[in-house]
Amino acid sequence: MSIAIIFVLTSQVMAYQYGASNENQSAIDAIKKFTNLSDLNLHCFGQLSTNSGNLEIYNSENSFYYVNRDLGIVEGAIFLEPPELSMNILITQHDAEIIAKKFAIDHYNDFTGMLC
Numbered sequence: 001m002s003i004a005i006i007f008v009l010t011s012q013v014m015a016y017q018y019g020a021s022n023e024n025q026s027a028i029d030a031i032k033k034f035t036n037l038s039d040l041n042l043h044c045f046g047q048l049s050t051n052s053g054n055l056e057i058y059n060s061e062n063s064f065y066y067v068n069r070d071l072g073i074v075e076g077a078i079f080l081e082p083p084e085l086s087m088n089i090l091i092t093q094h095d096a097e098i099i100a101k102k103f104a105i106d107h108y109n110d111f112t113g114m115l116c
Contacts, residue, residue, distance in 0.1 A: 027056050027067040033063070091102040 028042050045057040045064065056071040066076035091099075 024056055024067075024069070026072045027058065027069070030067055030072050030074050031058060031065045034077070 024044070031042060032038055032040060040060050042058045042060050042065075045059045048055040048057060048066070048075075053071070055066045055075065056069050058065045058067065062079065062081040064078040065074055067073065068075050
C-alpha cells in the first residue's frame with residue numbers, strides 16, 4: 001500500500017488584478033517622463049501587489065510599464081518593439097559598474113559604506 005501526500009504551499013507574494021479601470025494621471029506622467037514621449041496612448045492594464053510595493057501596469061501599442069503606485073516612478077518597462085529613438089550603445093562591464101556605482105551613490109543613502 002502506498003500513500004501519496006501532496007502539500008500545496010501558496011504565498012500571497014503577488015496578487016494580480018486584471019482590468020483596473022482607474023487610470024492614475026501621475027503614473028501616466030511618470031511614464032511620459034520616463035520615455036520622453038508625450039503622445040503615448042496608455043491604458044491601465046492592471047495592478048500587481050508585491051512585497052516591495054504596489055504596482056500599476058500600463059500598456060501602449062508596443063510596450064508595458066510598471067509604475068510604483070506609492071512612489072510614482074517607473075520601476076520596469078517591457079518594449080515589444082524598439083522605440084523609434086532608441087540606439088544600441090555597447091559599453092564594457094567596467095564602464096557599466098562605474099555607472100551603476102555612481103547611480104547608487106547618488107540615489108541611496110550610505111551606499112558608499114557598502115562598497116568593497
